[in-house]
Amino acid sequence: MAETPTIGWIGLGKMGLPISSRIAAVGRDIAGYDRDQERIAQAASGGVKPAATLAEAAGRDMVFTSLPDDRALKAVALDGDLFAAMRKGAILVETSTVSPGISAEVARAADGHGVAYLRAPVSGNAAIAHTGNLTCFVSGPRAAFETLLPVAQDFTRAQKYLGEAEEARYAKLSVNLMIAVSAAMMGESIVLARKGNLGWQDILDVLTNSAVGSPMVHYKAKSLETRDFNSTFSCRQMAKDLDLIVGAGHAAEMALPLATLTREIYGALIGRGEGETDFIATVRLAEWLAGLGEPDLDTNDGRLA
Structure with a gap:
């Protein structure tokens, strides 16, 4: 060559x-x-x-x-x-x-x-x-x-x-599994804090400045400051990757309970019309399940708008 x-x-x-x-x-x-x-x-x-x-x-x-x-x-x-x-x-x-x-x-x-x-x-x-x-x-x-x-x-x-x-294929699926589960956890964490009356920006500051403040948390917290859900990687794409992850796990004869549960979370988001929204829309699903509306960003309010 x-x-x-x-x-x-x-x-x-x-x-x-x-x-x-x-x-x-x-x-x-x-x-x-x-x-x-x-x-x-x-x-x-x-x-x-x-x-x-x-x-x-x-x-x-x-x-x-x-x-x-x-x-x-x-x-x-x-x-x-x-x-x-x-x-x-x-x-x-x-x-x-x-x-x-x-x-x-x-x-x-x-x-x-x-x-x-x-x-x-x-x-x-x-x-x-x-x-x-x-x-x-x-x-x-x-x-x-x-x-x-x-x-x-x-x-x-x-x-x-x-x-x-096929080592590189398993590496990519492993990374995407961590991203998907992290997004699901981040959604629930933020909404739990809102239920405890923390302000929107306050909980984002807590997450980014704590032991869980990974590069992904920092990256997504930045877009969540303004509730920007424009897709960098959509819920539908994440669901597709989770299907690959669960399939690879089954082929390897291993259980993937977190991957399976997270796939259902993205299935729910797609069912609610969020398929083309960014994968961090897990926050929106958690808010809906908790009976919360969108926070008032102007007042740093974590409660119902």
Whole structure:
């Protein structure tokens, strides 16, 4: 493979668009494809070469995919023409959050076509993807990882190699399980404090300045100060990931009671019309279950508005 590989990017959605544009901004030769022509045009405005077909994007040295779920990955990699269009000796870098099962199927197909397959799910959200502050977990052939590393450093601040098989998939699901359960706990904690007559800002200050003040708590407390529930990662997306987590647990013959309960919380949010709201809308569900309305932010009131 060339010292500076040509890059193809398939899937220019919430994550794929800003990441591919960032790669283009550092001067790399990258061509992008999406079924949505408007997304291709947006990527082109950021320096990504438009690919007229999936095969055109796939016929490069290193091909990234950024797809929404197992079904989309199956359609592209197993039922579609991805591997037929890829060069022997090329590297496929799959960045999506998908199940270990479908990923293992893709690995077998890649091996059959002489393609090195890297599982490289990214951690972070679309709001920070353009900043280069994502992280990625990678598993697959070590030599392919070494080739990927300079490119990964263009759009991530940390890269962790974990092994030859599906280790990166389990790492991403483990991280997302912690995020989901933390969001559920945060919702209940805030509402318990409101029931105890704490002001809205007061309980946020308590959480961020206590032993539980993790980076996620700080990050979400900032948006909760103004009750900003615009989605960085939606309740529906979190429910999808929890389905993957519970499925992976069942396949590993282990119980995941917290994951299962948290999935029901997100199911309730979706049922209440909050599917496209940010995943921290767990606060809203907890308020509803507690019989509370929205607080009056102008008075720092934790009681009914």
